[in-house]
Amino acid sequence: MKMAETTGDLVPSRCVGDTAVIYASDYLNKLSGERIERECQQQLESGRRSLVINFRDTELVNSIGVSILLGVIDAAEKNGAQLVFSNVNNHTVELFEMLGLTRHVGLAKDEQEALGIITGLSATPTT
Amino acid sequence: MSFETQKLIHTFAALADLGQEIAEKSDFQEMVRSSFHLLLGSLAIRRGALAEYEPTDGLLRFIANRGFGDELPAQLTLSEQEAGRLVGSFSRAASVNERRANFPVEDKELLDQLGVELSIPLVMRGDLIGLVVLGGKANGEAFSDEDRELLDSMARHIGVGIKTHRLMEELEHKAEENRRLYDGLREIYKDTVRAFAAAIDIKDKYTQGHSERVGRYSEIIARELGWSEDRVEGIAIAGYLHDIGKLIVERDIINAPYRINAKESKELNQHPAAGFEILEPIHHPYADIPLMARHHHERIDGRGYPDGLKGDEISLGARIVTLADSFDAMTTDRPYRKRRTLEEVVVDLRANTGKQFAPEVVCALCRAILKEVKGETSERRFTKMLGKGYIDPERVAPLIAELISELESEPSAVAGGPAR
Numbered sequence: 075m076k077m078a079e080t081t082g083d084l085v086p087s088r089c090v091g092d093t094a095v096i097y098a099s100d101y102l103n104k105l106s107g108e109r110i111e112r113e114c115q116q117q118l119e120s121g122r123r124s125l126v127i128n129f130r131d132t133e134l135v136n137s138i139g140v141s142i143l144l145g146v147i148d149a150a151e152k153n154g155a156q157l158v159f160s161n162v163n164n165h166t167v168e169l170f171e172m173l174g175l176t177r178h179v180g181l182a183k184d185e186q187e188a189l190g191i192i193t194g195l196s197a198t199p200t201t
Numbered sequence: 202m203s204f205e206t207q208k209l210i211h212t213f214a215a216l217a218d219l220g221q222e223i224a225e226k227s228d229f230q231e232m233v234r235s236s237f238h239l240l241l242g243s244l245a246i247r248r249g250a251l252a253e254y255e256p257t258d259g260l261l262r263f264i265a266n267r268g269f270g271d272e273l274p275a276q277l278t279l280s281e282q283e284a285g286r287l288v289g290s291f292s293r294a295a296s297v298n299e300r301r302a303n304f305p306v307e308d309k310e311l312l313d314q315l316g317v318e319l320s321i322p323l324v325m326r327g328d329l330i331g332l333v334v335l336g337g338k339a340n341g342e343a344f345s346d347e348d349r350e351l352l353d354s355m356a357r358h359i360g361v362g363i364k365t366h367r368l369m370e371e372l373e374h375k376a377e378e379n380r381r382l383y384d385g386l387r388e389i390y391k392d393t394v395r396a397f398a399a400a401i402d403i404k405d406k407y408t409q410g411h412s413e414r415v416g417r418y419s420e421i422i423a424r425e426l427g428w429s430e431d432r433v434e435g436i437a438i439a440g441y442l443h444d445i446g447k448l449i450v451e452r453d454i455i456n457a458p459y460r461i462n463a464k465e466s467k468e469l470n471q472h473p474a475a476g477f478e479i480l481e482p483i484h485h486p487y488a489d490i491p492l493m494a495r496h497h498h499e500r501i502d503g504r505g506y507p508d509g510l511k512g513d514e515i516s517l518g519a520r521i522v523t524l525a526d527s528f529d530a531m532t533t534d535r536p537y538r539k540r541r542t543l544e545e546v547v548v549d550l551r552a553n554t555g556k557q558f559a560p561e562v563v564c565a566l567c568r569a570i571l572k573e574v575k576g577e578t579s580e581r582r583f584t585k586m587l588g589k590g591y592i593d594p595e596r597v598a599p600l601i602a603e604l605i606s607e608l609e610s611e612p613s614a615v616a617g618g619p620a621r
Contacts (some may be wrong), residue, residue, distance in 0.1 A: 097218035104235055104238065133611055134213070136214060136218060136242070137211070137218060137238070137239045137241075137242030137243045138212065138218070138235060138238040138239055138242055139242065140241075140242035140243075141238040141239070141240065141241040141242035141245075141267065142242075142539035144241070144242070144245060144246075144247050144267075144268075144339060145267060146267070147247075148247065148248075148268050168204075168207055169207065169211060172204060172207055172211075172340075173211075173244070173338075173339055173340060174245055174338060174339035174340025174341060174342075175245060175339055177339065177340060177341065178339060188338060
């Protein structure tokens with residue numbers, strides 16, 4: 075699998091095959107959320123149809139972060155792209171479940187599982 | 202953590218963040234965007250838009266839009282009655298169906314098509330400020346009463362933010378209007394002062410332009426002394442008006458083509474006090490203009506008139522106008538004598554520093570002349586007033602430099618008395 079490291083406007087990201095993996099920061103608020111949204115939008119505009127957002131460093135997501143993630147989900151749906159969230163901590167998983175985000179996006183315990191979901195190796199995303 | 206606790210924490214955090222966004226953000230667009238994100242994110246509402254109501258043209262202009270895309274028009278038109286009904290009937294979150302009577306039929310259909318489930322008018326003290334329209338929640342559940350309470354509360358906060366912004370805009374607009382008015386009045390004041398200066402100088406056929414030149418020299422000296430622009434403007438005005446008292450002196454005395462006698466001199470010497478009397482009742486936008494006119498013939502050594510002040514009893518402004526006045530007198534032709542060369546003027550300045558003139562003021566004038574002589578400034582202010590060919594840089598520069606050095610190293614050696 076060919077990997078290309080890139081950074082877009084301070085948002086660490088990399089390409090794994092046809093999938094863009096984007097790394098969220100420790101606190102997903104407006105500033106960092108909009109960077110992620112911009113990065114996702116750029117990936118979608120460049121023709122990428124599978125995205126993984128890796129939350130390995132994210133401890134907290136506030137309401138603005140939730141709204142921005144809903145925007146990313148919307149953009150992915152409109153572009154017919156697959157979107158998976160990986161490495162989400164338990165607290166945030168509960169928040170996403172409570173608010174219903176998990177009805178629209180797959181959750182994976184780690185990046186490998188997320189890439190598996192994308193490529194169809196794994197049929198059952200874990201939550 | 203229970204589901205309910207988690208929900209409460211998320212809700213409270215959203216409310217707290219909203220308060221902070223509205224209180225802290227000075228950028229209106231940024232405040233609207235962030236606040237609207239918070240409102241949507243509090244309940245994970247997938248689509249929503251926020252419109253600002255403009256009562257003058259009855260338009261609801263959308264200023265934030267998440268998820269509705271281009272299908273949402275830029276604005277909706279509301280009649281006065283429809284706006285009134287929005288304020289009166291449901292000032293809390295309600296479905297479009299519940300609010301059927303509040304929208305024109307075509308707008309209601311459009312909102313239905315867009316999937317708008319709730320609308321919340323933003324109302325402040327009975328005035329419609331704007332409208333929030335919301336799609337469904339990401340979890341697919343209908344909005345509960347608690348959800349509506351929360352959205353009402355957040356919408357009220359956003360309404361306050363928008364209203365405050367409008368008030369600030371109005372205030373800024375009024376402040377700007379007042380500033381323009383004030384600037385206009387200042388210009389009228391300056392034009393009036395220039396007209397007075399011209400009137401003073403017309404009376405004296407030998408010294409035409411004297412008042413204006415004294416104003417300009419005063420301005421140059423004050424700027425060299427590091428005065429603020431406002432104070433520099435003020436001293437220029439004082440320069441323009443310093444001889445206004447001459448309006449009451451007989452024209453024959455002013456224009457006498459000989460050295461005037463003691464009696465005539467006594468009458469002429471009344472002009473500083475007369476100038477003060479004329480200027481004192483006027484509310485000038487700058488400080489001490491009447492006093493600078495009164496004291497422009499005072500001397501550092503106390504031998505001046507009309508009050509015989511000495512040293513720092515004379516304000517710095519008056520000391521500046523005094524030197525500017527004398528410098529112009531020395532560098533212009535008079536009916537009974539030709540003007541002196543600049544070298545002779547420098548010698549005179551040196552001889553009278555500490556007697557007639559304040560050392561720091563002489564020093565400032567000399568510094569300004571030297572900068573021009575040495576080409577350190579692109580402005581040719583002295584050349585313009587003194588005429589081309591009057592300044593001989595090679596001869597005058599060493600003299601001025603020497604005087605500056607002397608004044609800067611030991612002002613009291615030249616000064617006949619303290620000037621500060």
